[in-house]
Amino acid sequence: MSANVGIGVSVATGSSIAQNNDVDVRQAYLSFGNDGMGTVKLGRDYGLFGFHSIISDMTLIGVGAATNATQNGRVSLGHIGSGYTFPGMYGQAVYTTPNMGGFSVDLGLMSPTNNLSTAKKDNLQFQARATYAGQGFKAWVGAKTQKYDGVGGFTMNAGEVGGSVNAGAFGLLANYQGGKGIGILADGDQGGVKGNNLLLQGTMQAAQNVKLGLGYGRSKNDSAFTGSDLRSNENLTAGVYYNLTKSVTLVGEIGQTRSKGFSGASAKQNSVAIGGILFF
Template identity: 55%
Template sequence: MKKIFLLGALAAAGTQSAQAVDIKAGDWTVNVGGIVNAYYTQVSCSGDAVGGLALAGKGLGCGGESNRTTIGNGLLPNGLVTSASSRQGDYDVKALIGIYNATATDSAIAANSGVDVRQAYFTFGNAEMGTVKLGRDNGIFGANPIFGDMTLIGSGAPVQATQRGRVTLGHIGAGYSYVGYYGQIAYSAPKSTSGIGFDAALVSPVSDTPIVAAATYSAKNSPQVQAQVTYAADGFKGWLGAKSQKFSSTTPGVNDFTMSAVELGLSYQAGAAGLLANFQGGKGLGVLSDADQGDVKAKNYFVQATYKPTEKLKLGLGYGISKNDDNTVGTGGLKSNANLTAGMYYSLTSAISLVGEVGQTRSKGFNGGEAKMNGVSVGGIIFF
C-alpha cells in the first residue's frame, strides 16, 4: 500500500503504510482511511515578556501559565479521508474529502464539534497532459519542509495555546511558514524522465489573520499565485518555489502591499541517513499565516538530520528559526522564534508509531528580551 499522505493530498507522514480500505464500485475505486493520534505534552516557560507572536512566551507557549500539561494532538490532527478514483476515457479522475478534528479541549462536557474540512477537491489528467486540480487543498509553497519534517508524526514545538482545540506547531513559525489550505485551481506538469517537475496554482486570496491584533488587510480581486520547480533523482530532491498576493489595507494610514516570497530547499536520503534543508524569505510571510504580521520582511531557516539504526527506530534532530528583518508595528516587537527538537520514532506495527520528543523554543524581541519554553512530548499515532 502507498504511504499515507495527510495534511496535503495525503503527503508522506512517516514510515507507516496506510491500511486504508479499497472498495470497488463499478468503474470507481473508493478508498477510506485516516489517522488518530494523542500526545502527552508538558511545557515550562521562563524569561522575559516578548511581544507579538512569541511562540516561547508564557501567553502562547504555556497558554498563560508558567507550566502546563495537555494530552492532545501533535502536529497532525485526527482525520478521516475518503477518496474515489476512476479511469474515464483518456483521463485519470479522482475526488478527495478530508475531515479533521482535535483531541484536546478546555472542557470535559462541551461538544467537541469543531470540524476542519481541510481538503475537498477533484483532479483529472493523464501522463501526457499532467494533472489539473480544482477545490480546497494545501498550498504548494512550504509543502516540502512541513511534510518532510520528522515532527509531522510527533509534536515539535508543543505550543499549548494551539494544541487545545487544534494542533501543536512542529516548526511552523520557527523554521518555516505554514503551508496553508486554500481554494485553488492547480496544475502539475507530467513527470519528466529527467526528474524535473513543475507545479503552479491560482489560489483564492486570503485576508490577514494576525491572532494577537486586529485584522489590517483584506483580499480583493487578485488571486494569490504559487509555483514550484522540482528535481528528483537517486534519493535527492531539490525545489525552488515562490508565492505572491496583493493585500489591500482596511486601516487608515496603512498602505497596501504585495506579499512576495521565495523558497529554496533540498532533501537527501542515503540508506539509513536523511538530510533536509530549507530556506524561505520575502515580504508578508507571517508567523502562523499569510501576512499575519503585515508588511514585514522575514527569513525562515530549517535543517534536519535523521538516522535509522534499526528498521523500526528512527532518530532525528531538527532546528528551525524564523527572523523578522523589520521592527514594525505588526511584529509587536518580535525579532525571532527558534525551535530545536530531538526525537525518537518507533514503528510498533506497520500502522502504529510511538514517539518521544524533547525540545526548546526561544523567542527574542528587538528590545533584547528573550523567552524560553522547554517541552517534552510522548505519545503515538495510528494510520489506517
C-alpha cells in the first residue's frame, strides 16, 4: 500500500512583485496490491502513454527546448512538442499485472480530456502499455484512444514503441509515437490531424560523476486545417550532468529548436541553460 502527493511550485515569472506562490498538484493517488494480484492505482497521476520516454529523457532534469510553453515561469518543455507528446495527468484507475519474468501490462481508464475547445469531453479515455525490462534493457509498446464529439469531432487513436539499453558507460534511447489526434503538446490539441513524434538519445558516463548526453527530437503534423498551422518542431540538445553529491546534480545544456509551418514560415531558437537539481 502507498500514497503519493506531488506539488510543483512556481519559482520564476515575468513579475518581480507577484507572490509567485501558485502550486501545481499533478499527482495525488493511492495504490495497493501484492506480487500475486498485481497493483491497482486510483487518483490523479501521469498517463501510461509516453511516460517511459519522458522519464528517460536526459533533459527532464535540465531544460531542453527553452520555451515558455503554456505555463510561463513554471516549467520548460524538454522534448515535449519536439520528440513526444506530454504524457498528461489524468484522474485514473489503472491495473498493473504482476511481474512475469520482466514482462508486465498496464491497463488504464482515464478521465476525459478536452484540449480542443470545440469538442465535448464526455467520453472516457483508454490507455494500455506493455513493458519488458531485463538486464540493462527495457522495451515498451503503448496505445491510447478517446472519442471527441461535437463540432470538429474525431476519435484519437495513437500508438508508440520504444526501447532503451545501457551497456557499460553508454546508453541509447529511441521512441516513436504516431496516430490521429495525438497532438503536439497534449491530446487532440491539433484536432483530428495525423502526426508523429521521434526521440533519439545517446549518453556516456565520461567519469564517475560526469554524464554527457546528446538528444534529438522531432514532432510533426502530416496535414493542417489552415496554411498557417504548424508543420514540425525539432530540438537538438547537448548536455553535461555532474553529480556534485548524492543529492545535488549540476546541469549545463546548449540547444537549438527549429519550427516550420505549412505556409513555409520558420523560426529558430538557440539556448544555453545552467542550473542544478536537488533530490531528497
